[in-house]
Amino acid sequence: MWNKRNKTDNAERSATAEIGAEAGQKESRGRTYLNRFSKVWSVLYILMLAGFVGMILHLDMLPANLLYKVLAVLGVLSLLIFPMLYFKNIHRSRKIVAIVLSVVLMGGYAYGMVNLNDTSSFFREVTDVGNQTEDFYLIVKKSSSYEKLKDLDGKTAGTYFTTESNYSSAKSKLAGNINITYKIIKTLSKLDDGLLKGDYESVFVSAAQYKTMCEKVSKFKSKTRIIYTIRIDVSQKDLSKKVDVTQNSFNIYVSGLDTSGNIREMSRSDVNMIVTVNPKTHVVLLTSIPRDYEIQLPSYNNATDKLTHTGIYGIQETIGAVEKLTGIDMNYYVKVNYSTVRRFVDAIGGIDVYSDYDFTTHGMAVQYTFRKGKNHLDGKKALAFARERKSFEDGDVQRNRDQAKVMSAIISKCTSSTTILARYSTILNSCKQYMEINMEAAQIKQLVKMQVNGGYKWKIRKQNVEGNSVLETCYSSGDYQVYVMKPDDDDVTNATDKIIGVMDGTVR
Numbered sequence: 447m448w449n450k451r452n453k454t455d456n457a458e459r460s461a462t463a464e465i466g467a468e469a470g471q472k473e474s475r476g477r478t479y480l481n482r483f484s485k486v487w488s489v490l491y492i493l494m495l496a497g498f499v500g501m502i503l504h505l506d507m508l509p510a511n512l513l514y515k516v517l518a519v520l521g522v523l524s525l526l527i528f529p530m531l532y533f534k535n536i537h538r539s540r541k542i543v544a545i546v547l548s549v550v551l552m553g554g555y556a557y558g559m560v561n562l563n564d565t566s567s568f569f570r571e572v573t574d575v576g577n578q579t580e581d582f583y584l585i586v587k588k589s590s591s592y593e594k595l596k597d598l599d600g601k602t603a604g605t606y607f608t609t610e611s612n613y614s615s616a617k618s619k620l621a622g623n624i625n626i627t628y629k630i631i632k633t634l635s636k637l638d639d640g641l642l643k644g645d646y647e648s649v650f651v652s653a654a655q656y657k658t659m660c661e662k663v664s665k666f667k668s669k670t671r672i673i674y675t676i677r678i679d680v681s682q683k684d685l686s687k688k689v690d691v692t693q694n695s696f697n698i699y700v701s702g703l704d705t706s707g708n709i710r711e712m713s714r715s716d717v718n719m720i721v722t723v724n725p726k727t728h729v730v731l732l733t734s735i736p737r738d739y740e741i742q743l744p745s746y747n748n749a750t751d752k753l754t755h756t757g758i759y760g761i762q763e764t765i766g767a768v769e770k771l772t773g774i775d776m777n778y779y780v781k782v783n784y785s786t787v788r789r790f791v792d793a794i795g796g797i798d799v800y801s802d803y804d805f806t807t808h809g810m811a812v813q814y815t816f817r818k819g820k821n822h823l824d825g826k827k828a829l830a831f832a833r834e835r836k837s838f839e840d841g842d843v844q845r846n847r848d849q850a851k852v853m854s855a856i857i858s859k860c861t862s863s864t865t866i867l868a869r870y871s872t873i874l875n876s877c878k879q880y881m882e883i884n885m886e887a888a889q890i891k892q893l894v895k896m897q898v899n900g901g902y903k904w905k906i907r908k909q910n911v912e913g914n915s916v917l918e919t920c921y922s923s924g925d926y927q928v929y930v931m932k933p934d935d936d937d938v939t940n941a942t943d944k945i946i947g948v949m950d951g952t953v954r
Contacts, residue, residue, distance in 0.1 A: 488531035509899035604646035634924035715757030734846035788825035
């Protein structure tokens with residue numbers, strides 16, 4: 447009986463030992479798997495960290511003191527985490543904690559790399575200043591039997607008398623598709639009237655002149671069809687005057703085109719604003735100029751025209767005309783259009799703008815009503831608010847005030863809140879295809895560094911120039927009389943003096 451009990455005890459001890467050995471083997475295998483995983487994970491962590499740091503250094507947007515702090519924090523965290531991940535003689539619980547922390551940090555690195563890549567892409571696209579484009583239309587009566595371009599082969603087209611080289615380039619490009627003869631007409635009114643009366647089978651004009659015809663001739667748009675479009679590239683000399691943007695005052699010309707989509711398409715400049723920046727006093731002055739202001743075209747023997755029409759001939763013509771008007775250099779330009787405003791305002795979550803009047807918009811696909819006082823605007827409403835002029839007794843002058851309010855609201859929201867951080871990628875991706883800046887990416891980064899380093903609160907000032915309204919012909923309107931605002935010389939002089947005052951620091 448004793449032997450039986452002894453054998454039973456030995457069997458139980460043997461079974462317990464086997465279970466313990468098996469458990470020990472499983473624990474040992476678990477530690478081995480954990481060590482192998484954490485070692486591989488440590489390498490991935492270092493690669494992710496190196497990529498993140500490399501992108502920070504390459505983008506070069508952080509001021510030195512902040513960059514050193516960021517690198518120091520990342521270095522300390524990595525010195526704590528990496529050894530626990532890489533070496534096998536670390537307690538299991540510490541390894542698990544290190545893995546969890548590394549997952550969180552790697553998620554942050556990945557998020558940061560996405561934003562840094564978006565930033566790099568944004569700078570690359572908006573500062574890629576290439577050739578502009580201009581469209582020319584071959585137009586027929588809506589009731590005509592002509593349906594496609596080939597139907598006009600061997601026919602005659604009326605066209606406007608001009609010595610502009612863009613017209614010649616467009617005709618040459620069209621000649622590669624069909625054989626067409628041109629009848630030169632010296633007035634726009636005879637050109638559009640001749641098409642509607644059947645004197646010409648078609649007319650060939652620029653997109654800008656087509657817009658003028660549609661505005662001046664009742665139902666011209668509804669009575670005609672654009673049968674073919676020719677798009678040509680237009681190169682222009684860059685007139686920018688580069689400065690150290692963190693040390694010297696500078697002027698940025700903002701040109702808002704009356705189009706959507708392709709920012710390189712030349713069109714009328716309906717928003718015209720000089721943004722004067724003093725980086726030392728941290729004052730920004732917005733000087734609005736009415737779209738119908740009378741100016742001179744430098745490239746066309748100083749012919750008289752409206753400011754808005756300068757956009758037809760390209761941004762450099764606009765800049766040259768404004769420099770001639772004010773006598774002040776425009777250092778850089780920013781070109782935007784309807785798409786830019788709508789998408790950017792939506793990306794920052796809308797803006798709050800104070801309206802001086804109750805009014806309802808005109809001439810747009812959708813009517814919007816605004817109340818006197820504060821209005822919260824999304825992208826479409828902000829664009830409508832900035833475009834309206836027919837509701838106001840002083841028309842363009844009030845529109846300029848409202849455009850400055852929209853611009854001021856955008857600047858304030860982007861510089862005095864968490865908007866940029868919270869919506870960073872959305873903001874960049876929303877407008878990079880609809881904005882063009884001839885400032886170098888390195889200069890923009892310098893401004894960002896300065897702002898991040900100093901956290902400056904910018905003072906925004908606004909002014910408008912005014913004049914007297916008349917009806918007269920101008921270079922781009924041919925024989926049609928159009929609304930023109932004759933400059934008030936005293937007003938222009940006072941505005942120019944204030945711009946210079948902001949630049950030299952005497953106006954704060």
